[in-house]
Amino acid sequence: MPRRDDLEHVALQIVINSGREGIIQSDLWRKLDASSREGSRVSLKLESKGLIRREKEISEGRWTYRLYPKRQPISIDSVLTQPCLLCALVPKCEFGGSISPTTCELLRNWLMELASKSGGT
Numbered sequence: 001m002p003r004r005d006d007l008e009h010v011a012l013q014i015v016i017n018s019g020r021e022g023i024i025q026s027d028l029w030r031k032l033d034a035s036s037r038e039g040s041r042v043s044l045k046l047e048s049k050g051l052i053r054r055e056k057e058i059s060e061g062r063w064t065y066r067l068y069p070k071r072q073p074i075s076i077d078s079v080l081t082q083p084c085l086l087c088a089l090v091p092k093c094e095f096g097g098s099i100s101p102t103t104c105e106l107l108r109n110w111l112m113e114l115a116s117k118s119g120g121t
């Protein structure tokens, strides 16, 4: 059996990899080869550290928890669509100028879309 910290680390990676769908906690225990008692302890610990959230749901006729990561690693895909990368106005764009990141609609829309994808508002 891996050390407790290792188990938490592996569990967190599995939950993060589950993405927006999350993972039923019993599936996590199976992947960790841990008992339900040890698995519950790990998920409570991750939740208390603010790394995951648990939502109660019925699975196969029984109440359980689905575990979701609170944060997702930033993917390079999101950066590739950043509008400044291909913007012809980059040389003229500056804070306080007539062309500025603080007033740019393209940048604003990109940030809003990024926020909505990550569950923010």
Ligand code: SF4
Pocket: 083, 084, 087, 088, 089, 090, 093, 099, 100, 101, 104, 105, 106, 107
């Ligand atoms: S903030 Fe807007 S205007 Fe400025 S470089 Fe980025 S996309 Fe272009």
